[in-house]
Amino acid sequence: MKKALIFETRSGTVEECAHLLKEKIQDIEVINLKKDKPDLSKYDLVVFGGAYYAGMLSGKLKKLIKRNRQALKSKKYAIYVCCISQDDYKEVLIKNLGKELVDNAVAVELFGYQVNPQKTKCFNRFVLKVIKKAFEKENKPLSAIKEDSIDAFAKAINQA
Numbered sequence: 001m002k003k004a005l006i007f008e009t010r011s012g013t014v015e016e017c018a019h020l021l022k023e024k025i026q027d028i029e030v031i032n033l034k035k036d037k038p039d040l041s042k043y044d045l046v047v048f049g050g051a052y053y054a055g056m057l058s059g060k061l062k063k064l065i066k067r068n069r070q071a072l073k074s075k076k077y078a079i080y081v082c083c084i085s086q087d088d089y090k091e092v093l094i095k096n097l098g099k100e101l102v103d104n105a106v107a108v109e110l111f112g113y114q115v116n117p118q119k120t121k122c123f124n125r126f127v128l129k130v131i132k133k134a135f136e137k138e139n140k141p142l143s144a145i146k147e148d149s150i151d152a153f154a155k156a157i158n159q160a
């Protein structure tokens, strides 16, 4: 089974998660959407990784998934997201992709977040600096990647 992990990141969290996930899934090709335009027809199983910005799933990733809506019907695929808001992450995903695409995924998981202003520029850096200040004031962690969610997600993919 040919597998790909396709991700989009602004400040590195989704990429870090991609590498953690790669260690748990055999022979999976990791593709950064900023560098490559993947041809999904080459793969039997595709993992999509993205983050939320202002309530929207990463733009390029969202377009890629929606453009391949038909092709994905005959493929196995899974989606992970990184974001700060925890409880409604699935509803946000449904709002962005539609219920069918979310329901038909082999696995859907929230991997947590990081607040990494130093790893990005311009507007994203500004927003993350504001969040960082607020989090430091409230003693909230600046990095909260959920290793157990990554494990559960990898398990579901390895069993697919």
Ligand SMILES: Cc1cc2nc3c(=O)[nH]c(=O)nc-3n(C[C@H](O)[C@H](O)[C@H](O)COP(=O)(O)O)c2cc1C
Pocket: 008, 009, 010, 011, 012, 013, 014, 015, 051, 052, 053, 054, 055, 056, 082, 083, 084, 085, 086, 112, 113, 114, 115, 116, 123, 124, 125, 127, 128
């Ligand atoms: C411009 C901007 C907008 C964001 N909007 C949201 C949001 O609407 N909901 C949320 O939970 N997190 C939001 N975040 C936090 C990111 O989802 C979080 O930092 C995530 O780890 C970023 O992933 P990345 O480092 O791979 O880009 C936002 C971050 C930025 C920079």
